[in-house]
């Protein structure tokens with residue numbers, strides 16, 4: 193498997209630069225694109241899915257250049273943020289229809305079975321799309337994206353609106369798929385990235401702030417996160433920026449953001465959530 197290479201990608205919408213010179217190597221496996229609303233994640237996903245073109249820059253996967261859209265499309269499966277399907281046809285029929293639309297060979301019963309097993313929808317094969325739950329529809333969305341065994345699977349905001357149980361099931365599907373392909377997941381939900389991805393990139397206001405392993409990204413807040421043990425009834429919120437608090441016996445341990453060491457506090461490694469908050473907080477000021 194190859195790396196997906198993004199070289200100096202910019203996108204301008206009527207003078208508004210929404211992606212600014214993004215250079216990024218996306219290795220095989222699951223890769224997260226993290227950023228607050230409006231960061232440019234969906235725009236980048238749509239460029240990668242060949243739905244829109246960058247204003248400048250290049251995308252390559254081995255010898256395939258994204259300017260040859262037809263070749264790139266053979267590599268890609270895409271689940272857009274707002275996915276909808278005809279309600280009156282059955283799951284199996286819908287997948288066969290989508291394979292036809294994609295000009296792929298007609299799906300055999302065997303390949304249908306394999307796809308539905310991968311997304312844990314085998315029991316719904318003969319159900320009408322309109323009868324599926326929200327979580328099942330999202331998994332159907334993955335099923336349609338993986339027809340033809342694409343090497344790159346692009347999933348925009350995969351778990352938005354899902355209940356916790358379905359979210360866990362969905363993450364598992366994505367993790368399994370990432371064993372044999374590149375799975376690119378965009379989200380502003382940090383837990384999705386922590387639970388699913390081995391590496392990620394962090395976008396803010398169209399700029400790449402950091403990329404690397406999950407712990408490398410979390411380290412963006414290194415030296416700024418502190419733990420302080422205080423009495424259970426003591427509140428420090430007025431004095432310090434308290435990110436979280438956990439009870440330990442009759443005490444509690446606060447996690448605090450601070451550029452300097454609060455008295456008696458010890459420096460601790462930041463979590464991905466704290467790295468994320470640190471960056472988004474600094475950018476919104």
Ligand SMILES: Nc1ncnc2c1ncn2[C@@H]1O[C@H](COP(=O)(O)OP(=O)(O)OP(=O)(O)O)[C@@H](O)[C@H]1O
Pocket residue numbers: 205206208210227228229230231232233234235236380
């Ligand atoms: N077709 C378009 N025309 C003009 N501006 C656009 C277009 N698509 C996106 N934008 C702008 O680009 C910026 C980035 O939007 P984008 O949807 O890519 O961000 P995002 O990180 O996916 O955010 P969200 O999580 O809210 O979807 C926003 O300011 C948006 O208004």
